[in-house]
Amino acid sequence: DTEVTQTPKHLVMGMTNKKSLKCEQHMGHRAMYWYKQKAKKPPELMFVYSYEKLSINESVPSRFSPECPNSSLLNLHLHALQPEDSALYLCASSPGGADSGNTIYFGEGSWLTVV
Amino acid sequence: ILNVEQSPQSLHVQEGDSTNFTCSFPSSNFYALHWYRWETAKSPEALFVMTLNGDEKKKGRISATLNTKEGYSYLYIKGSQPEDSATYLCAFIAGGYQKVTFGTGTKLQVIP
Numbered sequence: 001d002t003e004v005t006q007t008p009k010h011l012v013m014g015m016t017n018k019k020s021l022k023c024e025q026h027m028g029h030r031a032m033y034w035y036k037q038k039a040k041k042p043p044e045l046m047f048v049y050s051y052e053k054l055s056i057n058e059s060v061p062s063r064f065s066p067e068c069p070n071s072s073l074l075n076l077h078l079h080a081l082q083p084e085d086s087a088l089y090l091c092a093s094s095p096g097g098a099d100s101g102n103t104i105y106f107g108e109g110s111w112l113t114v115v
Numbered sequence: 116i117l118n119v120e121q122s123p124q125s126l127h128v129q130e131g132d133s134t135n136f137t138c139s140f141p142s143s144n145f146y147a148l149h150w151y152r153w154e155t156a157k158s159p160e161a162l163f164v165m166t167l168n169g170d171e172k173k174k175g176r177i178s179a180t181l182n183t184k185e186g187y188s189y190l191y192i193k194g195s196q197p198e199d200s201a202t203y204l205c206a207f208i209a210g211g212y213q214k215v216t217f218g219t220g221t222k223l224q225v226i227p
Binding site: 004033041042043044045048056058090102103104105106107108109 | 119149151156157158159160161164204206214215216217218219220
């Protein structure tokens, strides 16, 4: 099983809603990531969890709140988002710690639209 | 902010043509360079992980070279096929960092 699974694939939410994006991998990977990708731009790193601890927060606004309940799961809690937060959110994982330079395995992404 | 650039931004080639594109990255503090292939509506798929200056990697018709001293990597596709149509992303990892910085991508379209 070499998959990173993300749910939901599409999410439309209002600016006052609270929702979550979920990510799961069963490859025994120890690093998990959230990336944000806007149209025609490269993916931008948001958060890195390494061995279930938050190791990087790329100055992401607090309306995005990551959570790593265990080594296989990664959530992104969303609250009071703005329309400019509409984007593709990619989850990824890699073997070993996040600083190992290993191959990163990506999910298919969750398309988020904030209205 | 690390500058990782790819050229060209987009490319149209005829089926059977060979093609190549470039990833430029900082020449200092190099740790690793990755190449990914990203087809529409699918997840980015890793092609190569390159770590040593002079590395050459090959996977079928696709190969890549690495020059860490001058800060560039080339990706080559021999005999392009329509199924090669995708966006090709390189990703630079600096030493001591946990951060992967993606390039701007090259969108390849192979015309049958």
